[in-house]
Amino acid sequence: MKKIVAENIDKWYGQLEVLKKISLSVDAGEVVAVIGPSGSGKSTFLRCLNRLEEIDGGRIEVDGEVLVETGAAGVVYAPDADSRRICRKMGMVFQQFNLFPHLTVLENLIEAPMLVKGLAKEAIIPEAEALLRKVGLFEKRDNYPARLSGGQKQRVAIARALAMKPEIMLFDEPTSALDPELTGEVLRAMRQLAEEHMTMVVVTHEMGFAREVANRVVFMDQGEIVEEGKPAELFSRPQHPRTQAFLNSML
Amino acid sequence: MEYVLSILGPMLEGTVLTLQMFFITIALSLPLGLVLALARISHFSFLSKPVGVYIWLFRGTPLMLQLLFIYFGLPFVPVIGVRLEDFPAAVVAFALNYAAYFAEIFRAGIQSVDRGQYEGAKVLGLSYLQTMRRIILPQVIYRVLPPVSNETITLVKDTSLIYALAMNDLLRTTRGIVQRDFNTTPFIVAAVFYLAMTLVLTWGFQKLEKKYSAYEA
Ligand SMILES: Nc1ncnc2c1ncn2[C@@H]1O[C@H](COP(=O)(O)OP(=O)(O)OP(=O)(O)O)[C@@H](O)[C@H]1O
Ligand SMILES: [Mg+2]
Secondary structure, three states: OEEEEEEEEEEEEOOEEEEEEEEEEEEOOOEEEEEOOOOOOHHHHHHHHOOOOOOOEEEEEEOOEEEEEEEOOEEEEOOHHHHHHHHOOEEEEOOOOOOOOOOOHHHHHHHHHHHHHOOOHHHHHHHHHHHHHHOOOHHHOOOOHHHOOHHHHHHHHHHHHHOOOOOEEEEEOOOOOOOHHHHHHHHHHHHHHHHOOOEEEEEOOOHHHHHHHOOEEEEEEOOEEEEEEOHHHHHHOOOOHHHHHHHHHHO | OHHHHHHHHHHHHHHHHHHHHHHHHHHHHHHHHHHHHHHHOOOOHHHHHHHHHHHHHHHHOOHHHHHHHHHHHHHHOOOOOOOOOHHHHHHHHHHHHHHHHHHHHHHHHHHOOOHHHHHHHHHOOOOHHHHHHHHHHHHHHHHHHHHHHHHHHHHHHHHHHHHHHOOOOHHHHHHHHHHHHOOOHHHHHHHHHHHHHHHHHHHHHHHHHHHHHHHOO
8 A cells, every 4th residue: 555655846946947747656664765966856856655745746645545636726725723733643763863852751742632633731741752662762752952962862853753643654764964973773663663564755865774774765856756665676776867966975 | 428318218109110010011021022022033024023123112212212212202193093001102212122032032032942852842743832842932931031131231221211201219219309408328338229220130030040951061
């Protein structure tokens, strides 16, 4: 079953076409790694999926529901309530964590379930604590984010997204803001999630992670998907010269 | 000493009026300032433009002029012209004026919050109102405490402008006594009163800052 179907996504920033009619679909439980040079439109594509950015053409279907489509009348998004409900199926983890600094770690996790789902605090605290245990941060539950290392912050951010029980997780360079020695702990949490068959789209510069964890690697350049394939094939036998050049530059 | 005790009664009465002006102005201008700030940063220009003009008007003219205008001038304005008693007129002038200053403080505070906070809240499904109330404003409060503290201290002293409407606040009462008794001691007593009020404020804001700073590293 397809969890995400994106077709002919078009996105402009003023005169600049950032996404040039790109299409990608993601199966349930699949882990897709998106790689490519800086400015190629990876973040923009991810942010279009959950409507942090709005598209200028194309169609996006999430978990069988249409988020946006383009017809004779132009780009039409689902009505607000539906659109929000559909987007909630996707959790997102940002490069800069975006934790809420005025809330403790535990409060960061329970805030959205309380406000958005209207759940009682007591009802969700056990789940939130279980998630914190899972990412190895239960002892930090009452700390404020400022007291955490970058790797710990990002693990809290992952747990916070999971607390909303998403069907899909989107990651935008989750380890790029981290010191090299801290990336491992975050990648471990993501790998564990992949092993639990979470559907994931991961924009990353971590070629090791893409190679070992992803089911499929997508190479983007200048707003296009240039090449995609199984990691073993794409990394060892890239077909397109731009992919070859990029992979060489990453070595 | 005996003299000081003898003037304490009327001076305390003046202080009560000063404090009334102060608290009512704060109670009105803080929420009004917040609403104005939200309108000012809104994407709807029919909200942000007029509020911009409002802020420019009230910060660009003397508070004394606004006070005199609302008391003496407003009755002659067509359509909206009303005649206000001295106390309500003063309250309206102070509240409108301070709301303009608070609006700018809040606007700067809200805009200083990183865009990532909105995005973090949005991807979790929070609505705009929930994001503002639970995520953005709590962080804004902490950041604006110092400038808000400044403004409130200024307000304590600005209340003395109501002497222009012949209202007997602390300062006007004091001046009356000085002129009656040919003695400048009441000025010193008044200074002590003002200092006491600003001291309490300073101390209160320090407490608040401490409370809200728990989350800073
Ligand atoms: N808000 C914006 N306004 C205008 N241009 C933008 C905006 N956001 C991104 N761009 C441009 O769109 C293009 C794609 O940017 P995007 O952030 O999607 O690239 P990326 O592949 O994620 O790069 P990186 O690896 O550096 O994160 C770039 O040329 C960028 O300058
Ligand atoms: Mg990016």
